[in-house]
Amino acid sequence: MPPSAGNSRGSMSAAQPLPRSAPVVVPLAGALPAAPLLSRADTLGVALLRDGLVKGDEIVQALALQTQRRGRITDILLARAALPPDEMYAALAAHWDTCVIDPEKTPPDTQLLDRLGASGCLRKSMLPWRDVGGATVIATAEPEDFLHHRDHLTRLFGPVAMAITSRQAVQDTVLALRGRQLAQAAETRVPDAESCRTLGGAGLTGPALLLGGLVALLVLVWPLGLLWLLTGWTFLTLLLTTLLKAAAGLAAALRRPPDPAPPIIVRMPVVSVIVALYGESDIAPRLVRRLGKLDYPRELLDIVLVVEAEDHLTRDALAGADLPPWMRIVVVPDGQIKTKPRALNFAIDHCRGSIIGVYDAEDAPEPDQITRVVERFYQRGPDVACLQGMLDFYNPTTNWLSRCFTIEYATWFRIVLPGLQRLGLPIPLGGTTLFFRGVM
Template identity: 30%
Template sequence: MALDAESEAIGTLLLERGALTVDQLVAAEDLAEGWNVSLVQVLLSRRWLTTQELYAQIATYHDLPLVDLTSEPANDDLVRCFDPAVMNRFATIPLKEEGGIVTVATSRPGPQSLLHIRDTYGPRSRIVVATHLQISAALQQAFRDRHSHDAVFALAEQDPDMSAQQVVTPPQVLLIYAVLSLFLLGLAFAPVATLIVLNVCLTVFYTGNFLFKGLLVWIGGAAQETSSRAIAAEAQLLRDEDLPAYTVLVPMFREPEVLPILAQALRNLNYPLAKLDIKIVLEEGDHDTIEAAEKLDLEGVFEIVRVPPSHPQTKPKACNYALRYAHGDLLVIYDAEDKPEPDQLRKVVAAFNQSSPDTACIQCRLNYYNARENWLTRMFTLDYSLWFDLMLPGLERMGVPIPLGGTSNHFRIDVLRDLNAWDPFNVTEDADLGIRLTQKGYRVGVIDSTTYEEANVSIPNWIRQRSRWIKGYMQTFLVHSRRPVHLWRSVGSAGVFGFVFFIGGTILSGLLNPIFWAIFGVWMVVGADAIEPYFPLPVLYLSLINLLAGNGLLIYLTMVAPFRRRWTDLAPWGITVVGYWVLMTVAAYKALWQLISNPFYWEKTQHGLSKHTAAELADAQMDGPGMADPDIAPAQAGGAGA
């Protein structure tokens, strides 16, 4: 695309005033043409001049005043008279009204903005220029209460059946009470028969659980080979100019130490930086991380979104708030310590292009860059390899609802907004959203692209993280089992079966394991006489199959999980997975207790504990600003403020 007259004129102004060198201007013009974006967007993605300098020349070209919204703030009452979504889309905001004339600030002056301003604010409007970051901050200030409320309660108010705000509904309470009463009555009047029935139910459930997981791995092992090659081939052929705008949400809390690693990882993406809308989502009171982000002096495509304090203080609430200010066609969530493969966004665009129109989300794989640091990181890596490399592709192939991972899920932003995005009352909001998308008639895809994270190196930290995940699975199961008929009609028989065994099985296996371990211990110590009355011969044989074949199969699956990545040195560690199951049992009982006592509490996982983090931080700081053209020196010091 040839440069427009505005870009050429602004480039000339910057060159004449010494804000850019000739080499920088030529490079920026080439990128603008190759990416099919304006020169301003390219310059915002570089640190060759400050945003204030850039917008000063934009204002000069259009013969408009440049205003500083920090010293001349907008009238919030006036701002709230207009639609925030429209103002965000057109990058405009009314500042004041005097004598029937509205002064309107815009960061994109031009014919389209002029028409919008005249239609929205009146033909006599006075137009001024302000930076895009200041306009966004002013909108957030004016609508902080409304958007904070919506971030917490929009789903609960508009679709209460899909919200975890009410942990257990009255019909569910009645059902639990009835089942418990029936069990106690059975123990009182027919204890042996009751325990036999209970043993039969649990044994059959265990059998079904491990058979289902084995089936998933068998199907998922070869499910993606053809599609992965096709997606990779199209991703390489995609032209920069055809790529859509992409919003990247990075919710963080008290993690200033990983900010340089995060920024460098996002710069390393093989995607036009000018087409990225990166939101670093921080709690308003997290002063240390906000200060650290501001000191990084990030490019203009980075924006700090400050989330007002409210309860529950959860990651999904923060993402819901930031979603109001997103500009992309697609959206992805990354955690602070994430390192996505450079071509991931391109692969996702290719996957959406090749998928059916009802595909609303693409889940990428997750794994760990510190896999071999200690026993726990090895087990965590085996766990994730089994989950993301084998089981999720199997779920996709079988048409079973896919519980999303907490990061690297890519959404069509229009669908996300229509569904009221994430549930802030669910502490595993990703898994819940994956099930909800399927119930609403959308499809979730899984592709072969990996985001690498930091595996927990500390057992207490791991238990805090895993107990939150299991508590969220409990919430998700309760929410989506409220209307069993609706669930069956929306996801089908296979979907219900998979939901029960994949979500319910994950919960129950952790809770029931110690009971069966205890029974096995009793049998080992005192012999079969103590348990024989409660285990008729068929049940005993099935239990023995579960003990030997079921656990043996799960150990085997854990050992073969890393083979797909050729991490064969990790396979022998799969033998020790029983110790990992013990930790999951501890986490499951902690999750159950918190579901009862504090259901919406978000247990923070501390990152940066790995010895690899220091090396990553040093590399990120050494790489510097990550400019696409390192041989082009800046015309002067300074960078685009965030």
């Protein structure tokens, strides 16, 4: 793994956005048969060009990228800012013979939302809206996804019909209606048996009191013996740690088996990267500049900036920044605890990628890092669930202390961790430059 530190175009005669006060009428038309869905998806670019919404050179480039990467033309055009999102979604609605829904002005039925689940709505970017004309209207930003999930949606809701809304509208609506439940789920996502939530409970009170009493007794009766016991325990743990690192270093120095042949990736996956922020007043320019160097296709890159609701410093800095379309902000509601694990747990449900990564605000990844992560996952197959990147310091020669940290990081990420892997031992993961397969 590479090192890491840390205007409107033309007229809109074909599709106008619905007036905010207008009633919503959703054409059912047999709930959109499968064959027209696929053909319409293929001709969307032609329709956008015909209606004058996108310039000719931009649509040619977008269609070429779509053919090359097998992605969605809507994602490509939005990522390249070829037209404003409102115009894109209005054109989508006209192209699919449906309408645009603004869930802020016409809120959804919460019972329908709960049937799919708040986390399911976020992962699928779908919003069960209301029952209209005997069918449940499902608002989505991706008509192709409606076809993909239609059988599942039909089992949940009965007859369904599609409407168009934006991903941001889905996110904002779900957070407004079910944000606190999602925050509570983030705090309790890990089972009790594997969580530190149960530490200090009644099950540990007895052993803790017994150990404390034994130590107090030894201090009074045999203080010198207690000192020898502590010294011996310290020496033993240091010796075992040194032997483990030596074994890992020896294993890492052995001849490595050749890597599998470079994979042939037919379709590059969407990669989500979570960046947890707190107390960052000047983060936006630096973050956009550093992550903007990533060479992974923008339409396949999903950067999720996670901030706490009470962190007005960071929220104000991001609100005043001109973030690119492939970056979005997720606000974590207030809760009993405010930790990075909670923020990451909350953000996972907002990720749309089949690979999810974690960065820190100060990270500066190599431009090809995401591409190499995707290639490595394909090389290693489904047995590999997680990849840990190598970390380095920006300033290894500034002073003696920075040299010591640089040596420690180089030893850990280039010798110890590869050695532990060769030995088949558990790998301690870091809190950044970490990538794992998402559950989609």
